[in-house]
Amino acid sequence: MYNTAGQCSGKIRLGELLVAFGIITQEQLEDALFEQKKSGRRLGHVLRQLGYVSEETMIEFLGKQLNIPSIDLEQVVPDKEVVNLIPEAIARRHKVIPVSRVGNVLTLAMPDPLDVFAIDDVAGISGCDINAVVSTERSVLKAIDKYYWIQETAPDADADVTYSTDHSEKLIDNANMADGSAVKLVNMIIRQAVNDRASDIHIEPDERQLRIRNRVDGILHEVMTALMSMHAEVVSRLKIMADLDIAEKRAPQDGRFSVDTGNDKIDIRISTVPTIFGEKIVLRLLEKKAIMVGEEKLGFDERDLPRFRRMINRPYGMILVAGPTGSGKTTTLYTALNIIADVEKNVVTIEDPVEYKLALTNQIQVNPKAGVTFASGLRSILRQDPDVIMVGEIRDKETADIAVHAALSGHLVFSTIHTNDAPSTAARFIEMGIEPFLASSAILGIIAQRLVRLLCEHCKEEYAPTPELLDELGLSDAPNLLFYRPHGCIECKGTGYKGREAIFEILEVDEEIKNLIVAKAPAARIRDAALRRGFRTLRDAGLAKIVQGKTSVEAVLRVTQEAEVAADD
Incomplete structure (x- = not known):
């Protein structure tokens, strides 16, 4: 069930190998094992925390001595269907992420490719043989944040909640949502927004369903829907979090609360207004490092x-x-x-x-x-x-x-x-x-x-603008300019843009x-x-960013149209 480039099998003890190859001393290993018993953390993490070995040294050691290949998760995009072979909870617990699958062999990126407990868990859940490759812990955690959209998934025809993105749809079943359903759904809504880099979350009731839309880079995108039966619970949950009056449904209310994502603390402003189908809620996400x-x-x-x-x-x-x-x-x-x-x-x-x-x-x-x-x-x-x-x-x-x-x-x-x-x-x-x-x-x-909006650096397309477009933009004296336009990829979730x-x-x-x-x-x-x-002018500043390849003509025209009209008045 376990293979690392065909070189290792069985239960290999990382600490003993590091001592055998002179990377750490026996005393350092004993210190780390003692600390491991107290903290419950993996040995590799404890060794790095104590300063006995760096992550780079560990990766180099695993590559040279044990012939375990490394992978750069910044350059390799995991297959989304393969990622879904294991639940996010398991991926986070073991700090692993599936990368690809060939036949019945699943390539698994992890900071400690000798962690047999993690490998056995993933093998049992996926039903695949595991090819472990090494990557930094930071890269693995970043990839988990990036490629997992929800915490728990289970395909079921009677799903209450539908999550949709430009690339996938996933279902949450009734059993998963039964206990603390509103708490889980609210957590998922906020989690999705954080992953999307959203500035605002719109929770909107209509006649048949509850619609969730996120504003990303200034544009609203529908990301999930839920049955209207969830509406009252979701509204009450958010009001409790913001210390608002849950009994007041006919008047607008404003409040705020904070959430800890593990990487950062995010302040959230909440605004409620009554509509003909019930209360609509808008959440404004305020991330300190962004402002x-x-x-x-x-x-x-x-x-x-x-x-x-x-x-x-x-x-x-x-x-x-x-x-x-x-x-x-x-x-x-x-x-x-x-x-x-x-x-x-x-x-x-x-x-x-x-x-x-x-x-x-x-x-x-x-x-x-x-x-x-x-x-x-x-x-x-x-x-x-x-x-x-x-x-x-x-x-x-x-x-x-x-x-x-x-x-x-x-x-x-x-x-x-x-x-x-x-x-x-x-x-x-x-x-x-x-x-x-x-x-x-x-x-x-x-x-x-x-x-x-800034063009996605991973997929933007170069093109030669027409003479008519250059003339319209006042750039007819530079006929050899090259512009860029959006295309769409997994990095930007198909929008062609990433950031502003x-x-x-x-x-x-x-x-x-x-x-x-x-x-x-x-x-x-x-x-x-x-x-x-x-x-x-604003338009001229936008044109400079077009020429630099940072944004598109359409993106600049969209935000400067009013300013140009005002200037002409």
Whole structure:
């Protein structure tokens, strides 16, 4: 049942082999065996944990001395049908993943290919002979996270829950879902979303079924459906997790909770609304490592990054970040605050909601029931001796007026505003009723941004754009350009895209722009003046990423259409 490149059979003891070949001493082995008895962990893991042997040394030893081949799971894509030969619970317990099958021989990647208990388990479950190959523990765990979609599967015609992706459908049977069914289903929904890199989960009841959709890279995808009989249990489970009122079904509710995925802690915001078929729930997944990025990873190019640094290091004034919901404005603001916050500054924010706790920053949550709004909170902040202020969003004249006066009285103020581009943001402030001379003096700069989908590096296709397309994009003077388009593979789940990156336009308010704001000039005139000084539009920033091969024409046009329309008005 067990074969490693035809060289090993029977029950081989890893520790004795390592001593025999001089990799570790007998004393080190005894230490490791003693620790193994206490922790219950595998010997190989304990040896690495104690620092007696590195994972690389172990793989080299197994390859050279025992002729056990290694495999790079970053380069080899396991067959999805083969992966399903063993349950995820077994794969995680033994830290193994099936890679391929030839006849009745199953190739199994594992960090310890001499673990006969793991091999016997997999052989018994799969009914196959096992060809063990070695890979790093990190690679195996990453592959398990990547290729397993659910925790337990069993084919059954009477399935309650259907999981679907672009590549497969799997069924959860009634028996599996019987005990703690809502708990299991909610865990699976969240697990699927984490694996998909989803930003939001939509749990939607309709007349016949419960539909689950994940928003991945800005696009909603249906990933599973369940019988409507599961709806009430799922809603109650999520409300309990978020400490919401489970008896209240007719009014919207908001809350939050956290989950530990094993690799990271994810904060989840929950919003419920009543619909004609029952309560719909949207979960927003907030992963700290995704929102707290360095300035070099925001997406600024070599021209815009110095402008960004110059603005955020000014002692006072206002910096506005513009864009629709979901365009990455919070990430930009949090990154800026993370850069400038230190023990010599009093940094205070008023947010709705507070998405992440920032170091050296005093964060206030908007709470209308307690009388804490953006405007009232901002007034209170000004009595707290602040150096830097962040207002989550400027929605009305009152908040805008207080923010402008704060910027003019020696404070550095950051905020967001829902406008399409940078030039129209200045005009929007005037429309709110702010005196033009005050707005022009307060605003240091405006950053407009969008998130554009990135092409999957594993499957993107190169092509030569037509002369008509180049002309439409304003690139007719470069006829030999090569573009890339999406194709679809297992890495990107057939979408052709994987991840997103921001594109920016940065408008620094110089003397000419100030004069135009004072004169209440339309956005088009402000834009033209900025273009003469090297201003680059969102569309131009997107075109640069197309030329670099990072994204597609369609992806850029999709997120910049509104900005171009606004610029033409």
